[in-house]
Amino acid sequence: MESESTVTTCYRHPKVESYVRCTRCERFICPDCMREAAVGHQCPECVREGARSVRQARTVVGGRVSAVPLVTYALIGLNVLAYAAELVDENVLNRFDMLGTVPRGYLPEGVAHGEWYRLLTGAFLHLPPTQGTFGILHIVMNMVSLWNLGRVVEAQLGRVRYLALYLLSALGGSVLVLLIAPTTPTVGASGAIFGVGAAYYVLARRLGADMGQVNRFMAGLLLWLVISAGLTSWQGHLGGLLAGGVVTLAYAYAPRDARRPWIQAGVCAVLLVVLVVCVWAKVNALT
Structure with missing residues (x-):
């Protein structure tokens, strides 16, 4: 049993x-x-x-697909917080704007005098309301542009590649300002946003999108670059545009195999080294 x-x-x-x-x-x-x-x-x-x-889904350039453009939101938040800090303390603008060299008070200030952080901090500051209506429009226009462009480009690149693009574009804009107009204080996220705009154009061509609307957008971007030459820092805009274009070309056209992330990272690293060397050479010439 x-x-x-x-x-x-x-x-x-x-x-x-x-x-x-x-x-x-x-x-x-x-x-x-x-x-x-x-x-x-x-x-x-x-x-x-x-x-x-x-296997996790990947974007066309090898980035991780994410539904929420977290980096774009964070960048907008940082710009708004920096603007709030300017409203609380007016010295924030003079302390962290992009400046090559200029005597302020008893001692000279700027990147040429050891303040290399200005190359990036200046890209998160904007003109305060005390400098006229454009002071308010400055941050509003930039943040609206970042909102519209950033969400699209971040979705196509992935968060890490998008953040690298943004920071290198911001740095590229500041470096060109340093090389051409070192005594002119500049602020604004425009250089980085122009880099994101260049990425939007390159990725659209890579993906075979309808280029009619994209070409009109790029023509408007270049037109603003020309028109704004007497109003804003065209050097920062052009530097960001060029840096963003170089980075995105590496992202979009690197071979789709195991070498791709290394090639993309390598191009970003080479660009960073080139920018640092340019800063070093200009600093030595100014001091």
Whole structure:
């Protein structure tokens, strides 16, 4: 005569009776451990293992696909916070704007005198309201442009590549200002945004998009570059445009194999070195 059937329990909760097996590892699991699967149920460990083995979707340039443009939101937030800091303390503008060299007070200030941080901090500052209506429009126009362009480009590049593009474009704009107009204080995210605009154009061509609207956008961008020559820092705009174009060309046309991330990172690193060398050479010439 056969003995009574052995009572089976959940492998994660030994005190809970269970008669359902994980369809993957065939261990018994209780209702709290059951996870819906295509067929039957799986245990939490098998679900996690399966998630690791699933290949994550990638953008056309190899970045991770993300539904939320988190970097764009963060960059807009940083610009707004910097603007708020300017409203609280007027000295913030003079302390962190992009400046090559100029005597202020008793001692000269600027990148040429060790303040290299100005190459990036100036790209997060904007003209305050005390400098006329354009002071308010300055940050509003830049943030609206970043909102519209940034979300599209970040979705196509992925967060890491997009952030690298933005920072290198901002740096490229500041470096050209340093090389051509070192005694002119400049502020604004325009250089970085022009770099994002260049990325939008390059990616549209890479993806085979309808270039009619894209060409009109690029023509408007270049027209603003010319018109704004007497109103804003055309050097910062042009420097950001060129840096953004170089970075995105590397992103978009690197071979789609194991070498791609190394080539993309290598081009970014080379561009960074070139910009640093330009700054170093100009600083030595100014001091």
